[in-house]
Amino acid sequence: MPQRPAHVQAIRxxxxxxxxxxxxxxxxxxxxxxxxxxxxxxDGQLVYGETEPVTHLYVVQNGRIRLERVGSSAEPVRVGPGxxxxxHVLAGVRGERATSEGPSSLVRIPEAALLEALAGxxxxxxxxxxxxxxxxxxxxxxxxxxxxxxxGLLRSLGGNALQCLRSPAPYxxxxxxxxxxxxxxxxxxAWALPHFNRLPGITEVVHEWLSKDPTFGLSIxxxxxxxxxxxxxxxxxxxxxxxxxxxxxxxxxxxxxxxFREYVFPVFELLRxxxxxxxxxxxxxxxxxxxxxxxxxxxxxxxxxxxxxTFLGVRSIDSKYVLxxxxxxxxxxxxxRHVIVPGSLPFVLTGLQISMxxxxxxxxxxxxxSGQFGLGYVxxxxxxxxxxxxxxxxxxxxxxxxxxTSAIVRLLGERLVVWRARELSMERP
Amino acid sequence: xTAGAIAWRSVGTPRAAAVxxxxxxxxxxxxxxxxxxxxxxxVKYYGVGESRVLAVDHxxxxxxxxxxxVVVGPSGCGKTTLLNALAGFHPLDAGSIHLDGELLCGxxxxxxxxxSDRIVVFQNGALFPWKTVLENVAFGPAMRGAIPRDELxxxxxxxxxxxxxxxxxxxxxGETSSGVKRRVEIVRALMNDPAVLLLDxxxxxxxxxxxxxxxxxxxxxxxxxxxxxxxxxHDIEEAVFLGSRVAIMTSRPCRPxxxxxxxxxxxxxxxxxxxxxxxxxxxxxxxxxxxxxLNAYALGEKEG
Numbered sequence: 001m002p003q004r005p006a007h008v009q010a011i012r013x014x015x016x017x018x019x020x021x022x023x024x025x026x027x028x029x030x031x032x033x034x035x036x037x038x039x040x041x042x043d044g045q046l047v048y049g050e051t052e053p054v055t056h057l058y059v060v061q062n063g064r065i066r067l068e069r070v071g072s073s074a075e076p077v078r079v080g081p082g083x084x085x086x087x088h089v090l091a092g093v094r095g096e097r098a099t100s101e102g103p104s105s106l107v108r109i110p111e112a113a114l115l116e117a118l119a120g121x122x123x124x125x126x127x128x129x130x131x132x133x134x135x136x137x138x139x140x141x142x143x144x145x146x147x148x149x150x151x152g153l154l155r156s157l158g159g160n161a162l163q164c165l166r167s168p169a170p171y172x173x174x175x176x177x178x179x180x181x182x183x184x185x186x187x188x189x190a191w192a193l194p195h196f197n198r199l200p201g202i203t204e205v206v207h208e209w210l211s212k213d214p215t216f217g218l219s220i221x222x223x224x225x226x227x228x229x230x231x232x233x234x235x236x237x238x239x240x241x242x243x244x245x246x247x248x249x250x251x252x253x254x255x256x257x258x259x260f261r262e263y264v265f266p267v268f269e270l271l272r273x274x275x276x277x278x279x280x281x282x283x284x285x286x287x288x289x290x291x292x293x294x295x296x297x298x299x300x301x302x303x304x305x306x307x308x309x310t311f312l313g314v315r316s317i318d319s320k321y322v323l324x325x326x327x328x329x330x331x332x333x334x335x336x337r338h339v340i341v342p343g344s345l346p347f348v349l350t351g352l353q354i355s356m357x358x359x360x361x362x363x364x365x366x367x368x369x370s371g372q373f374g375l376g377y378v379x380x381x382x383x384x385x386x387x388x389x390x391x392x393x394x395x396x397x398x399x400x401x402x403x404x405t406s407a408i409v410r411l412l413g414e415r416l417v418v419w420r421a422r423e424l425s426m427e428r429p
Numbered sequence: 430x431t432a433g434a435i436a437w438r439s440v441g442t443p444r445a446a447a448v449x450x451x452x453x454x455x456x457x458x459x460x461x462x463x464x465x466x467x468x469x470x471x472v473k474y475y476g477v478g479e480s481r482v483l484a485v486d487h488x489x490x491x492x493x494x495x496x497x498x499v500v501v502g503p504s505g506c507g508k509t510t511l512l513n514a515l516a517g518f519h520p521l522d523a524g525s526i527h528l529d530g531e532l533l534c535g536x537x538x539x540x541x542x543x544x545s546d547r548i549v550v551f552q553n554g555a556l557f558p559w560k561t562v563l564e565n566v567a568f569g570p571a572m573r574g575a576i577p578r579d580e581l582x583x584x585x586x587x588x589x590x591x592x593x594x595x596x597x598x599x600x601x602x603g604e605t606s607s608g609v610k611r612r613v614e615i616v617r618a619l620m621n622d623p624a625v626l627l628l629d630x631x632x633x634x635x636x637x638x639x640x641x642x643x644x645x646x647x648x649x650x651x652x653x654x655x656x657x658x659x660x661x662x663h664d665i666e667e668a669v670f671l672g673s674r675v676a677i678m679t680s681r682p683c684r685p686x687x688x689x690x691x692x693x694x695x696x697x698x699x700x701x702x703x704x705x706x707x708x709x710x711x712x713x714x715x716x717x718x719x720x721x722x723l724n725a726y727a728l729g730e731k732e733g
Contacts (some may be wrong), residue, residue: 011440047435050607107440323518324555326432328569328621338572340561419559423603 010052011038011107014059014082021117023266028117035113041100048086050097056108058086063104068097098153167254205396208389216387217376231373235366235406236359239298243355246299247306248348254307255314256340272304276362280369297366302355309351313344346420349413358408360402375401463546463658464624466492466515473510487524492674494529494624497651497658500663501671501718503725508661509685512627515659516549517541527623528624545569547625547689548618552633554610556602562589562613563598569621585620592650593618593733608639612646619654625699626656630663641651641699644670648696665718669710677717680725687717 015021021032036189041047041063048054051071058065060081067077067085078101079085085098091107121356122135181202189201207216212221219225253260254268276297283293321343367376375394382390414421444560473485484507492498499509513519515526515533517540525535533541548569549555556565567585570576576584577589592612602610606724611631618626632640644667651658662668668675675689701707 008440031437033440036440038440039435039437041435045435074670106435108437169482318555320551320553321557323516323543323549324551324557325568325572326543327516327545327548328572328617330568330572334572338560338568342557417559419561419601419603422601424559 008033011036011059011061014061014107015109024117032109032113032117036107036109038107040106041104043100043102043105045100047098047100047106048093048096051429054086054096055111056086057084057111057114058098059084059107061105061107064101064103065104065106066099070095070097070098072190133385140238200392205389205392209393209396215391216382218382218390218393225397227380228373228375228394229401232363232367232375232398233401235295235298235374236356236363236401238357239295239363240302240356240405242295243299244307244352245304245417247303247351247355249386251348251351252314252336252340252344253312254311255344256336268304268307269327270310276301276365277369281368283366284370290372293370294363294366294374298359298363301358301362305354306348306351306360309354310344310348313347313351314340316347317343345417349409352409353406354411356406357402360405362399441623454470462496465494465529466498466625466657466659467527468491468492468511468515469525469527469535471511471526472522473507473514473519474522474608485521485683486684488678488684489524490676490685492657492659494657495655497660497671497673499660499662499668499675500678500679501668501675501714502683503680503718503722504629504663506678506680506721506725508678509629510683512549512629512659512661515625516547516627517543518549545573545621545625546623548621548623549629550611550618550630550631551613552631554602554607554614554631555701556610556614556617557602558601561601562605562654565602566610566617566620568617588616588620589613592646593698606639607635608643608644611643614619615647615650618701619656621649622654622657622732626658628658632667633663645698647671651695665711666712669707669714670702675710675714677714677721680721686721687714689714 012029015032015036016024021029024032025029038061047058048063055394058213060079060083062081065079065085067079069076072095081293146347185202188199189203206215209219211219217224218228250264254260255263279297279300280293283296287293287296321339322335325339330338363374364376364379367374368380375398379391379394382388382394432720443523468488469492469599471485471488472483474481474647475484476482488507490498490511505645510519514521514692517534520540521532521534526533526541527535528546557568558563560568563582563585564571566589567581570581570584571578575581577701586595586598589598592615594612594616597605602613605613609695618669632643635643648671658671660668660671669689669691672691673695675691677686677687677689678683679686689710691710693701719733
């Protein structure tokens with residue numbers, strides 16, 4: 001059932017009660033309504049004169065209409081709300097004058113539409129359907145939008161895999177790795193350069209890493225390896241989430257509110273340069289247990305990275321967007337919700353990528369000082385116990401995990417700021 | 430007995446505003462009763478203390494409802510200052526501005542409120558890059574919560590289609606050309622049925638061809654909507670082509686030097702540009718602007 005404004009619905013009900021129209025089918029009544037017109041009259045205004053051809057049936061909504069027979073001594077007839085006039089004119093009678101007594105509102109139906117409806121013909125079904133906004137377009141819009149978003153994401157990822165393989169990019173990346181590991185091999189093992197010859201060689205490390213029976217007790221086949229990875233991952237995950245939960249709102253606050261900024265920013269800038277290892281004693285004093293201090297130390301740097309980037313993101317928003325939104329009637333909260341938050345999002349996401357990076361940065365430091373598991377702990381104990389290849393295994397594992405988690409954050413971010421990804425893909429030639 | 434026919438309209442369409450007299454400069458202007466602007470003795474300084482500069486000096490303008498009022502003047506003459514005061518972005522130092530007889534800013538009210546009765550189209554465009562074209566167009570009514578969402582989106586689609594912009598609904602502004610962006614921004618403003626549309630050199634960065642198309646699009650939408658248009662530009666041909674009146678401002682401080690009535694009927698088209706009357710008006714405006722440009726240049730030399 002189409003939704004109509006209340007007064008149109010009232011007119012429809014009114015029409016349905018008009019004598020002669022009451023037995024019309026619903027569709028026919030809709031057709032009549034579609035053809036109907038409404039209008040207002042002032043006191044004494046002529047609706048039609050005695051000489052005019054009358055082509056409509058009139059229904060009084062409000063007010064009163066005086067009907068006079070010109071040249072007749074009969075008393076004028078007055079019609080009120082819900083009553084009709086002009087009908088007998090349709091039947092061919094002329095010489096009537098209709099005048100408004102006081103302001104009135106009227107609806108009139110053209111003769112043709114009325115005859116059509118009375119003849120039982122269906123009205124104009126297409127045009128009846130047209131203005132009705134059902135759920136269909138909305139659903140269509142949503143799918144179209146989702147599809148566009150997916151395409152944008154694909155485009156931002158560099159198109160399809162085949163196209164990717166044709167470009168020189170993947171080969172350059174591989175070559176970059178090859179150069180790095182190659183020089184490691186040459187410096188440590190092939191040429192055994194001074195100083196470098198104390199380091200574990202790449203073959204030794206890889207052999208240990210992939211060994212089912214590792215000399216120093218840690219390889220991809222030992223469950224301890226995954227226990228260490230798991231505990232580091234969990235700590236980084238918790239720290240990252242906490243840092244985001246605290247950093248984004250505080251960054252938004254710093255950017256959006258001068259008062260908040262005046263209170264908070266000096267303290268923020270005082271604490272931000274303090275290096276993570278400097279926090280270790282206090283963290284251990286304040287937090288009990290082994291986990292809490294590590295998580296705290298890990299989230300510190302992430303928090304500052306996220307908050308600072310969010311703050312810069314808010315500051316980067318051109319003030320014209322805020323003015324435009326206010327011009328269009330947005331309240332301060334709506335400006336925040338529709339301009340400040342989405343406008344700073346690209347910076348926020350950069351902040352989150354940095355945050356993920358520095359979380360891995362700090363966790364190694366934190367785990368070296370306390371805790372019994374984790375990759376930082378592995379590196380530290382391996383040093384004291386002279387297990388050099390295991391140190392490198394720990395380092396490379398940290399690198400791989402950091403790389404992967406940052407990539408995940410970036411992909412999720414690109415999904416969130418489709419507009420930015422699509423804008424960038426337009427700029428690309 | 431009251432004369433005049435009854436204004437019949439389709440059932441459900443809103444009642445038209447009471448008919449008002451069109452403004453003198455343009456008898457063809459759409460009939461409006463909102464959007465008359467009076468600027469009285471506006472004064473604005475920039476900077477403080479000894480080094481402050483008088484940007485606008487006792488500037489008075491009387492703009493009728495539904496008029497396209499174009500302001501032309503040398504760079505930095507303070508045209509944008511007037512627009513900012515009208516929009517409510519900046520206060521005036523003295524003087525007052527009235528909209529339809531109501532005080533917008535002046536004694537007792539430092540800054541005009543910012544609101545959807547006066548919408549600014551910015552020099553470099555201010556479509557939200559994070560919203561699609563459709564969301565941008567629907568933004569104003571959506572914020573005010575005036576219309577149910579489905580109906581609003583439908584209306585926004587229709588407005589875009591009327592402006593020849595169908596197919597762009599789901600694009601982000603960053604994916605469209607600068608001409609499309611400008612048109613979308615004007616549609617976004619008109620969606621709110623503002624009393625006044627404030628345009629600050631909106632077509633400055635466009636190439637000549639796009640600009641010509643924009644002019645016709647603006648005239649078409651103006652004729653349909655009939656908001657009072659306050660248009661700032663450097664471009665004299667643009668001013669005469671669009672305006673019902675063109676105010677040529679003095680170089681700093683800013684004050685109207687001449688106000689030309691453009692007695693060419695709307696809708697104007699490309700043929701207008703070649704007409705004799707158009708050329709005459711452009712020549713007249715150019716002479717006035719040229720004098721002011723020389724003054725501005727001399728002023729610059731003195732200061733330099």
